[in-house]
Amino acid sequence: MKHLVLAAGLLGATAAYAETPELIVYTYDSFVSDWGPGPAVEKAFEATCSCDLKLVGAGDGAALLARVKLEGARSDADVVLGLDTNLTAAAKATGLFAEHSISADYALPFEWEDTTFAPYDWGYFAFVHNADATAPKSFTELAESDLKIVIQDPRSSTPGLGLLMWVKAAYGDKAPEVWEGLADNVLTVTKGWSEAYGLFLEGEADMVLSYTTSPAYHLIAEDDASKAAAVFDEGHYMQVEVAGKLAASDQPELADQFLAFMVSDAFQSIIPTTNWMYPAVTPTAGLPQGFETLVAPEKSLLLGAEEAAALRDAALEEWLTALSR
Amino acid sequence: MADRAQPLRSRWGLGVATLVATFILGALAAVILRAEVGRGLGVADWAAIRFTIWQAVLSAVASVTLAVPVARALARRRFRGRRLLIALMGAPFILPVIVAILGILAVFGRSGWLSDLLGVFGLGPLQIYGLHGVVLAHVFFNLPLATRLILQGWQEIPAERFRLAAQLNAGPLAMWRLLEAPMLRQVVPGALAVVFAICLSSFAVALTLGGGPRATTIELAIYQAFRFDFDLGRAAMLSGVQLLLTGAAALVALRVASGEGFGAGLDRPVRRWDGEGRWARGLDAIYLSGAAQFLVLPLSAIVIAGLPGLLSMGASVWMAAATSALIAGLSTLVLLLIALPMAIAVALGRGAVVEVAGLLGLAVSPLVIGTGLFILIYPVADPFALALPVTALVNALMALPFALRILIPRVREILARYGRLSLSLDMRGGAFLRRVLLPRLRPQLGFAAGLAAALSMGDLGVIALFADSETATLPLQVYRLMGAYRMEAASGGALLLLCLSMGAFYICDRGGRRHAET
Numbered sequence: 001m002k003h004l005v006l007a008a009g010l011l012g013a014t015a016a017y018a019e020t021p022e023l024i025v026y027t028y029d030s031f032v033s034d035w036g037p038g039p040a041v042e043k044a045f046e047a048t049c050s051c052d053l054k055l056v057g058a059g060d061g062a063a064l065l066a067r068v069k070l071e072g073a074r075s076d077a078d079v080v081l082g083l084d085t086n087l088t089a090a091a092k093a094t095g096l097f098a099e100h101s102i103s104a105d106y107a108l109p110f111e112w113e114d115t116t117f118a119p120y121d122w123g124y125f126a127f128v129h130n131a132d133a134t135a136p137k138s139f140t141e142l143a144e145s146d147l148k149i150v151i152q153d154p155r156s157s158t159p160g161l162g163l164l165m166w167v168k169a170a171y172g173d174k175a176p177e178v179w180e181g182l183a184d185n186v187l188t189v190t191k192g193w194s195e196a197y198g199l200f201l202e203g204e205a206d207m208v209l210s211y212t213t214s215p216a217y218h219l220i221a222e223d224d225a226s227k228a229a230a231v232f233d234e235g236h237y238m239q240v241e242v243a244g245k246l247a248a249s250d251q252p253e254l255a256d257q258f259l260a261f262m263v264s265d266a267f268q269s270i271i272p273t274t275n276w277m278y279p280a281v282t283p284t285a286g287l288p289q290g291f292e293t294l295v296a297p298e299k300s301l302l303l304g305a306e307e308a309a310a311l312r313d314a315a316l317e318e319w320l321t322a323l324s325r
Numbered sequence: 326m327a328d329r330a331q332p333l334r335s336r337w338g339l340g341v342a343t344l345v346a347t348f349i350l351g352a353l354a355a356v357i358l359r360a361e362v363g364r365g366l367g368v369a370d371w372a373a374i375r376f377t378i379w380q381a382v383l384s385a386v387a388s389v390t391l392a393v394p395v396a397r398a399l400a401r402r403r404f405r406g407r408r409l410l411i412a413l414m415g416a417p418f419i420l421p422v423i424v425a426i427l428g429i430l431a432v433f434g435r436s437g438w439l440s441d442l443l444g445v446f447g448l449g450p451l452q453i454y455g456l457h458g459v460v461l462a463h464v465f466f467n468l469p470l471a472t473r474l475i476l477q478g479w480q481e482i483p484a485e486r487f488r489l490a491a492q493l494n495a496g497p498l499a500m501w502r503l504l505e506a507p508m509l510r511q512v513v514p515g516a517l518a519v520v521f522a523i524c525l526s527s528f529a530v531a532l533t534l535g536g537g538p539r540a541t542t543i544e545l546a547i548y549q550a551f552r553f554d555f556d557l558g559r560a561a562m563l564s565g566v567q568l569l570l571t572g573a574a575a576l577v578a579l580r581v582a583s584g585e586g587f588g589a590g591l592d593r594p595v596r597r598w599d600g601e602g603r604w605a606r607g608l609d610a611i612y613l614s615g616a617a618q619f620l621v622l623p624l625s626a627i628v629i630a631g632l633p634g635l636l637s638m639g640a641s642v643w644m645a646a647a648t649s650a651l652i653a654g655l656s657t658l659v660l661l662l663i664a665l666p667m668a669i670a671v672a673l674g675r676g677a678v679v680e681v682a683g684l685l686g687l688a689v690s691p692l693v694i695g696t697g698l699f700i701l702i703y704p705v706a707d708p709f710a711l712a713l714p715v716t717a718l719v720n721a722l723m724a725l726p727f728a729l730r731i732l733i734p735r736v737r738e739i740l741a742r743y744g745r746l747s748l749s750l751d752m753r754g755g756a757f758l759r760r761v762l763l764p765r766l767r768p769q770l771g772f773a774a775g776l777a778a779a780l781s782m783g784d785l786g787v788i789a790l791f792a793d794s795e796t797a798t799l800p801l802q803v804y805r806l807m808g809a810y811r812m813e814a815a816s817g818g819a820l821l822l823l824c825l826s827m828g829a830f831y832i833c834d835r836g837g838r839r840h841a842e843t
Contacts, residue, residue: 005455026411027807028809029801029805030805030809031804033638033641033802033805033808033809034640034641035639035806035809035814036809037807042579056709057797063552066553066555070555070696070699070700070703071703074703074704076707100812148435153532153538155548155549155553156532156545156549186437186536187454187536188533188534188536188537189532189533189536189537190529190532190533191528191529191545191548192535193808194423194804195423195426195533195809196820197807197810197812198423198427198807199427199533202427202431202436203435204430204434205432205435214810215812218810221810272808274415294796320369323538324537325370
């Protein structure tokens, strides 16, 4: 309804000035929930911006991108927060996003070079298991064991796609063989992360694809040390979550201000215990207590955005072939 | 049958049916028009189509086959808790899929109750993942619905018929042949078609319990086409395939389900003289307790898991619950306004077209309808502002096929019984509606309203595309809680959802049955 707003503004410029500007940020569902980062982020940003921050939940990362594509250049959104590097190439290709000028002292295991999207948190994909069970040390060990795992469908979820990229990044052309070995360990495949994690907690499977930071939730919020993440020798694929501003935003300055706020201490210190990921910039107070117990992979894997996008279809095909038998 | 010889006209119904069809097909067309040239259907899509049909056929046959003896037992037994059992049957159908799956797994899963029990006897855990798991879950979802649809059929046989048959000394076999089998021939195809159509659009169940990519359904292919490839053309094409399949099922069902009614009765309580034998009692008891356990055990698992979370949920969950209740109320109202005229039109003989229009809500993927509506609404209004009405409307359309299946046989019967009498008294239109049709249709209206309210309460589909953070529905909130690792609060939310849906269903259904024999 931007044209209406514009018309109203022209008719009564004084009224429009008096109104607090509104910044609309599209994000994923769990971000805006009461227990996600949303409420705290909103409060902290509104304290500095004299604006109204509106966080809109729109499914998961992939759904976010579909939503923005659906709305096109007329989207009400000013910022999209919650894509990951496996999606940024497709997002950039839409031409809907503008460059940013944010720089920060990122705590990422690699140099951040993307000038369209800025990272706000990251984590390692990992298989989470019950701490009292012995976990495999690699995909090959997992394939040889009779452990049962629950994974997510790469066609409907971002962690599922992340696992595909993990195997691809670690094994390249040998990925199909790895998947063939893993096929009999895959108990089932779910639509999204929630279903998979639920099955694991119900005791259906020995391990679930999640993050190395998942045990931190149980430890810190529930005082429960019974969950652990398995460290794999191949290294761990990373999920880097990013935000970008839309080129057609009617609040470009405010959007820039939000992105700058996003990598500031106020925002970053909210992330670890609400989104349960590593903050992109380590807060001055450090990571919350409990994070030091998390396993740290020796090797981090990440395919470049372009590379990930180029590999996706082939990797999906390999995955489908191996698991359809 | 010409309209002239009837106390009601089919105009309204035809009009409403046209509106419904225009609305849904318009949404589909909007998606197609917005689409760029896509990839077309690939090998994987065809595999998905084959799997979808196969599992839907198996699920429909299994659900309906099991529902017949259960409905028969319910029709001829009166016992304490019968109403409660019938009300409970509304529950599985409207739970968020993930919640229902977790409930089923708590009973049938690898570390579920049954596996534990088997372990005592030294037997290995149950293996639920695979086609049989999908069918099991679909039976859990649809057995109750099929039972209720078939039970309606039993209740439409006038009590006088059974009395007459008993006076003529007809044994159970003869009663079966003369009364029950012909009734089933009319009711079963419809029930099969409805369950088949529901299972066609199954997605999360098939994926989760199917065990992996083998269990890909059309709906997942649509989801992928939309979410990951943003290939609207392919999404629309797949939705078209789904539409054709459902339409074909509906037409087959309509063709098979013809036949005469049972004539008029005086609405006396049904008494079954053939069900008095020890064998009959024993069998009925087995069917009823089997069905009750099959439904109640997973539901109890949800209750047990949810109780500790009820207190830790926070205000947003209660807000979401209020939103859901509001949508459910609106949606039920809309449904009744659409379904009644359409049911009348079908009963007046304008069957096929209207009924197919009614089935469209089930046939077109909610994701595609939602997307289409979004495309249509976006240029002219703010989708967020319309989130509630749109969700209510779409939910009503989703419930429409069920409502029609529930209402049509009864309306047809009332018209056949009282039509001529009313005409001779010159009672038409509004007067006929108020004095004859509505009072007699009340139980069916109540059931349809209950189903609509409950379905709408549990629906996750369309709201996701329209909702902003303030207007979450309860199912959406449950998913958000899970996404934030709050499994306990999520279980609490799921239990609340179960109670609300059951409550809505019970109130509507009970309201319809007050002073009526069940």
